[in-house]
Amino acid sequence: QVQLKESGPGLVQPSQTLSLTCTVSGFSLTSNSVHWVRQPPGKGLEWVGAIWSGGSTDYNSALKSRLSISRDTSKSQVFLKMNSLQTEDTAIYFCTRMYTLGWYFDFWGPGTMVTVSS
Amino acid sequence: DVVLTQTPPTSSATIGQSVSISCRSSQSLLDSDGNTYLYWYLQRPSQSPQLLIYLVSKLGSGVPNRFSGSGSGTDFTLKISGVEAEDLGVYYCVQGTHDPWTFGGGTKLELK
Numbered sequence: 001q002v003q004l005k006e007s008g009p010g011l012v013q014p015s016q017t018l019s020l021t022c023t024v025s026g027f028s029l030t031s032n033s034v035h036w037v038r039q040p041p042g043k044g045l046e047w048v049g050a051i052w053s054g055g056s057t058d059y060n061s062a063l064k065s066r067l068s069i070s071r072d073t074s075k076s077q078v079f080l081k082m083n084s085l086q087t088e089d090t091a092i093y094f095c096t097r098m099y100t101l102g103w104y105f106d107f108w109g110p111g112t113m114v115t116v117s118s
Numbered sequence: 119d120v121v122l123t124q125t126p127p128t129s130s131a132t133i134g135q136s137v138s139i140s141c142r143s144s145q146s147l148l149d150s151d152g153n154t155y156l157y158w159y160l161q162r163p164s165q166s167p168q169l170l171i172y173l174v175s176k177l178g179s180g181v182p183n184r185f186s187g188s189g190s191g192t193d194f195t196l197k198i199s200g201v202e203a204e205d206l207g208v209y210y211c212v213q214g215t216h217d218p219w220t221f222g223g224g225t226k227l228e229l230k
Contacts, residue, residue: 035219037167045167045210047219060218061119094166102173103214104157108166 002026004034004095004109011115012085018114022078022095029053029071033098034078035105036069038091048093051078053100085116120145122211122222130230131201139225141211143192148215155214158187158196161224162207170209171196201227 008020022034029051036048049059051069059067068081078095092111099106121144131137147154156174159167169178171187174194184199198205206229211222 044224045161045212045221047221058217096166102176103153103155104169104172104178105159105167105212106169106178108168111166 002097002107004097004107006093006095006109006112008093008112008114010113011117013118014086014116016085017081017083018085018089018116020080020093020095020112020114022080022109024076024078024095024097027097029073029076029078032100034071035096035098036080037094037096037105038089039094039111040088040091046091048080050098087116090114090116119218120147120213120216120220122213122220124209124211124222124225126225127223128226128228130228132230133203134200135230137198137201137227139196139209139211141189141194141196141222143194143213145216146191147194147213148191153215154190156187156189156194157212157214158185159210159212160205160207161210162204165207167210198227203229 003025005023012018033052035050039045049069051057057069066083071078094111096105096108123142125140147156154174158171161167170185175187186197188195208224208226210224
């Protein structure tokens with residue numbers, strides 16, 4: 001069955017780089033896009049960016065200068081890298097699959113909490 | 119970016135009561151391809167969001183038919199006809215017509 005799971009460091013120091021991995025199973029990264037969505041503690045959801053089935057990427061314009069999304073299709077993994085982290089980047093980071101026919105996010109990972117603090 | 123404004127921010131309901139949530143967009147969500155990419159998600163406490171409604175009014179797989187969506191252009195509504203205990207959580211409208219994807223601020227559904 002379709003599954004996604006995020007993994008990452010948990011704690012990152014201000015100004016450092018965040019690296020997260022989304023490991024997927026039950027589908028191919030060359031057939032479906034994977035998106036990142038984040039949620040600061042107690043707040044709403046924010047779309048971060050995406051890597052499409054063909055390998056192209058899209059980023060939230062507010063984060064674009066600091067963000068990179070890539071993938072390794074042989075390992076079924078999607079990577080998020082965000083540099084110059086600030087305390088406002090503290091959030092739960094989710095990866096989610098887009099169901100192409102309906103153009104919606106159908107499966108989500110459980111999320112990984114990232115805290116930016118010294 | 120498209121701003122989605124949800125009202126009310128909090129709704130209190132008794133079991134069996136019907137509830138409506140509004141989502142108003144700062145721009146029309148009708149795409150040039152004729153589709154309106156407006157969705158509704160429910161996030162239960164400490165869980166990931168789950169799809170309820172896609173393309174304004176289509177019910178997601180496995181979603182109970184007490185949920186329904188309606189609207190067009192810039193005004194959309196999610197209705198729950200007979201709230202059940204498992205419906206408690208935060209509801210978000212989401213748009214995918216305009217880049218970037220944006221979410222509404224959320225409506226928290228509580229038990230009265």
